[in-house]
Amino acid sequence: MNGVHDMGGMDGFGKVEVELNEPPFHHPWEGRVMAMSRAVGANGGVNIDMQRFSRESLPPAVYLASSYYRKWFLALRQLLLDRKMIGIDEVAAGHSLRPSPPLPRGTFSLQDVGRVTARGSFQREVSASPIFKPGDVVRAKNINPVTHTRLPRYVRGHIGTIERINGSHVFPDSSAQGKGDDPQWLYTVVFSGRELWGAEADPTLNVSVEAFEPYLDPARRQHDDR
Amino acid sequence: MAGDDHDHDHGSELSEMQLRVRALETILTEKGYVDPAALDAIVETYETRIGPRNGARVVAKAWTDPAFKATLLADASQAVRALGHVSRVGDHLIAVENTPKRHNMVVCTLCSCYPWEMLGLPPVWYKSAPYRSRTVKDPRGVLAEFGVTLPKETEIRVWDSTAETRFLVLPMRPPGTEGWSEERLAEIVTRDSMIGTGLPKAEP
Numbered sequence: 001m002n003g004v005h006d007m008g009g010m011d012g013f014g015k016v017e018v019e020l021n022e023p024p025f026h027h028p029w030e031g032r033v034m035a036m037s038r039a040v041g042a043n044g045g046v047n048i049d050m051q052r053f054s055r056e057s058l059p060p061a062v063y064l065a066s067s068y069y070r071k072w073f074l075a076l077r078q079l080l081l082d083r084k085m086i087g088i089d090e091v092a093a094g095h096s097l098r099p100s101p102p103l104p105r106g107t108f109s110l111q112d113v114g115r116v117t118a119r120g121s122f123q124r125e126v127s128a129s130p131i132f133k134p135g136d137v138v139r140a141k142n143i144n145p146v147t148h149t150r151l152p153r154y155v156r157g158h159i160g161t162i163e164r165i166n167g168s169h170v171f172p173d174s175s176a177q178g179k180g181d182d183p184q185w186l187y188t189v190v191f192s193g194r195e196l197w198g199a200e201a202d203p204t205l206n207v208s209v210e211a212f213e214p215y216l217d218p219a220r221r222q223h224d225d226r
Numbered sequence: 227m228a229g230d231d232h233d234h235d236h237g238s239e240l241s242e243m244q245l246r247v248r249a250l251e252t253i254l255t256e257k258g259y260v261d262p263a264a265l266d267a268i269v270e271t272y273e274t275r276i277g278p279r280n281g282a283r284v285v286a287k288a289w290t291d292p293a294f295k296a297t298l299l300a301d302a303s304q305a306v307r308a309l310g311h312v313s314r315v316g317d318h319l320i321a322v323e324n325t326p327k328r329h330n331m332v333v334c335t336l337c338s339c340y341p342w343e344m345l346g347l348p349p350v351w352y353k354s355a356p357y358r359s360r361t362v363k364d365p366r367g368v369l370a371e372f373g374v375t376l377p378k379e380t381e382i383r384v385w386d387s388t389a390e391t392r393f394l395v396l397p398m399r400p401p402g403t404e405g406w407s408e409e410r411l412a413e414i415v416t417r418d419s420m421i422g423t424g425l426p427k428a429e430p
Contacts, residue, residue, distance in 0.1 A: 005336055005337065006335065006336060007335050007336075007355055007358040007359040008333075008335030008336075008358065008359065008362045008363070008386065009335075009359065009362060009363045010355075010359040011359070013354075013355040013356040013359045013360070014356050015356055015371055016351050016354065016356045016357045016360075016368055016371045016372070017350075017351060017354070017356070018349070018351050018371075018372070019349070019350060019351070022349050022350060024272050024273045024346065024347050025269070025273070027241070027243065027244070028244070029241075029243050029244045029247040029248070031268075031269035031272070031273070032247050032248075032251055032265060032269070033247055034268070034269070034272070034347075035264075035265035035266075035268035035269050036250065036251060036254060036260060036265060038268055039254075039259070039260045039264060039265060039268070040254070040259060040260070043259070045259065052336075052337055055337065056336075064355070068338070068350065068353045070243065073243070073246065073247055073250070076250075077250055080250075080254075085257075085259070086250075086253050086254075086257070090253050091249065091250070091253070094248075094249035094252055094253070095249075095252060095253060095256060096252075096253050096256035096257045099257070100257045100259075102258060102259075103259055106258075107258045107259065107260065107261055108259065108260045108261060108264050109261040109263070109264050110261065110263055110264050110267055112264060113264050113267045113268055113271065116268060117268065117271045117272070117275075117276060117343075118312075118343065119341075119342070119343050119392070121317050122317070122318075122389075122390040123317045123318070150336065150388045150389060151388070152335050152336060152386065152388060154335070154362060154363075166318055166320075166389075166391055167317065167318065169318075169389060169390060170390075172389070186389055186391070188391075190383075193363075196362070196363075197363055201363075202364075202365070202366060202382065204378070204379065204380060204381045204382055205365060205381075205382050205384070206381065206382070206383050206384070207362050207383075207384045207386060208383070208384070208385055208386065209386045209388045210386070210387065210388045210389035210391045211388070211389075212389070
């Protein structure tokens, strides 16, 4: 979706503010939110793409005005409501008022902790071969889905070069909608700064994104057309 | 960063966010979705055990062991697994090497994707709108705010983490560290140098 979360290239947000000796969490509740988000994901209640989409779907003013873990909390609670894992009456009561469907992998308990403190695998096998190979020139599609996508706006319509193939992975656009893994080939695609930002851009700049195959069309550079 | 949740934590009164988060945890616990002890363990792990020391050890080894460096650049997931100090880093950790000709920087313009296992939880600035918006367009301006100035002919390569691929910058070993042990070298490898917003220095 073309949400406020898709920030690459936007102006006006000011300087990067660095906090010296920043703690992992500024308040104890932040750690609880992080842990709850990881736990319900690890035991199959909601996946990472659904959680990202829920954060992106917060009203823009809320998104911009909320601290990082406050966004996580608001998005997690909304996602659990949307998926009917909890009820709005239960949120108001601060207690469970009825049984809910169990998580596919049961209660998230101590023996599961290792699974969330180590990175999971998103690689999935596909039968098709990759369409592109390193060196191929591609154009990022001009897509503007209202659902979750991981193709940032600033590369859409622009021409880049395939640098490497990173295997086939869960496709977030499908996974966020509960449509399954729908695995797709993933590529590192490099764009020049001038292609993205125009003639005034830093001539030494190159930017890459990790782009899934459905985001890309074959292309040629303009000078190839002569 | 503005948050009404920053104003209520003094004294004994529980903040609005503490109350709301506690309520959600109670509901999830009563439903059998989570065990609070497991949540404690997750928090404790990220507060005390998983941090940039993991990545620093990898960088220091790459600086001192050419064979390891070659493996790291070819397949970082496999190289880090072989070191044995991180149980799992996923299938697609990619190490990118800084050279006199090219400086690498990592950003996630869409959210906050970051190699937690190598660097710990990302700092607030990495997740902030200024860093996410500007790094892909004005990386030198961002670097200047970190006190980093590079020769103007150095290529800047920005890696936007838009999938589950994770990136670790292998910074250049600073001069004046000849003969240092791996352990001593690891001490000067900062988190920022492994994101690309800092440079290691012989004086930590």
